Amino acid sequence: DTLQHVKDSKHIVVYHKGRYFKVWLYHDGRLLKPREIEQQIQRILDDDSEPQAGEEKLAALTAGDRVPWAKARQAYFSRGKNKQSLDAVEKAAFFVTLDDIEQGYRKEDPVRSLDVYAKSLMHGRCYDRWFDKSFTLIVFKNGRMGLNAEHSWADAPIVGHLWENVMATEYLELGYSEDGHCKGDTNQNIPIPTKLQWEIPEESLKILARKRQLLLKLSWSATCQKWPPILNSNCVKMKFKLLRVAKPLSSYFSLFKDMGKFSLTYEASMTRLFREGRTETVRSCTVESCNFVQTMEDPAESSEKKLKIFRVAAAKHQHLYRLAMTGAGIDRHLFCLYVVSKYLAVDSPFLKEVLSEPWRLSTSQTPQQHIDLKKNPEMLCCGGGFGPV
Structure with missing residues (x-):
């Protein structure tokens, strides 16, 4: 795999009911306005053409094992129509899926x-998200939306802040007309979206079928559990502070209940105080957090004692976060030592042992930054998840 940087892109690719459409985002030298983008999307929704042979499940190649996709790409997508269409997808600003099902939070x-x-x-039907793109914007039939982001180009807060900006712009600035359309006028001079053309050979269809079965098994084994929204305008700040600490501590408690032991825990902290900073690891499974879990498990301990131990564990966790954010973490230094040892051809038993320890629990949090939730509590995001490879 290689990470490609496209200097500029003036189109997106939209997937709808098994078809791929190239949609230009510029007309007459300017970016399309919201109502014009809506017009282009409506044209796709009104298109009743059938997918070409193999087109519907084509994106399954981008999921799962990379080797079959690399071989298929070289054999079947390096020339002709397939190469042109693949280039259109890969050079698009991002990928959009217009899903034909409804999703979202239901009070009942x-x-x-x-x-x-x-x-x-996270995975849809395993063939309706293009997993190689920087991100796929997923729009469900009832208007609910979300993102599926590829991790190598950026960390979660980048995508989270992007999404916050989209939400704030749509909700607080642009808005909609009384009849539910985007504000503004349509423009019939804008070229209609172009259907991408594919010639999927029989052998590639067999690869798709095999990958589809494997991916279905993987998707069935994936479990997600979300906490329903519990915040209101009077308790947003207080509960955010509590949840930021309680969430990892509850994860240790769950792991201990499930496995009967503690484990090395990865928790990501941003290092954006530094120009090239990305993340540092918070090794948040500490003596204090273990004491908290064991105290919670002891029915003889009083509630006052449990609360006291919780506060000690929380203070330790916050201290580790501050160290990580300010460059005083451990793991990036260990990685630098590893790089230097490889450069100098030095065999370090210490590094070999430390870097081979398994991370059995991973947790990270991406708090909202741009939206004032006291003023707009209804804009609280459901959050996100991380699917480690």
């Missing part, structure tokens, strides 16, 4: 509705 079944919503955003 809050937990399950969010679980299913999250799973759909």
Whole structure:
């Protein structure tokens, strides 16, 4: 795999009912306005053409094992129509899926509705998200939306902040007309979206079928559990502070209940105080957090004692976060030592042992930054998830 940087892109690719459409975002030298973009999307929704042979499940090649996709790409997508269409997808600003099902939070079944919503955003049907793109914007039939982002080009806060900006712009600035359309006028001079053309050979169809079965098994084994929204304008700040610490501590508690032991825990912290900073690891499974879990498990301990131990564990967790954010973490230094040892051809038993320890629990949090939730509590995002490879 290679990470490609496209200097500029003036189109997106939209997937709808098994078809791929190239949609230009510029007309007469300017970016399309919201009502014009809506017009282009409506043209796709009104298109009743059938998918070409193999087109519907083509994106399954981008999921799962990379080797079959690399071989198929070289054999079947390096020339002709397939190469032109693949270039259109890969050079698009981003990928859009217009899903034909409904998703979203339902008050009558809050937990399950969010679980299913999250799973759909994570993998969908395994062939309706282009997993090689920087991100896929997924729009469900009832207007609910979400993102599926590829991780190598950026960390979660980048995508989270992008999505916050989209939400704030749509909700607080652009708005909609009384009849539900985007504000502004349509423009019939804008060229209609172009259907991408494919010639999928029989052998490639067999590869798709095999990958589809494997991916279905993987998707069935994936579980998501979301907490329903519990915040209101009077308790947003207080509960955010509580949840930021309680969430990882509850994860250790769940792991201990499930496995009967503690484990090395990865928790991501941003290092954006530094120009080239991405993340640092918070090794948040500490003596204090273990003491908290064991105290919670002891029925003889009083509630006052449990609360006291919780506060000690929370203070330790916050301290580790501050160290990681300010460059005083551990793992990036260990990685630098590893790089230097490889450069100098030095065999380090210490590094070999430390870097081979398994991470059995991973957790990270991406708090909202741009939207004032005290003023707009209804804009609280459901959050996100991370599917480690």
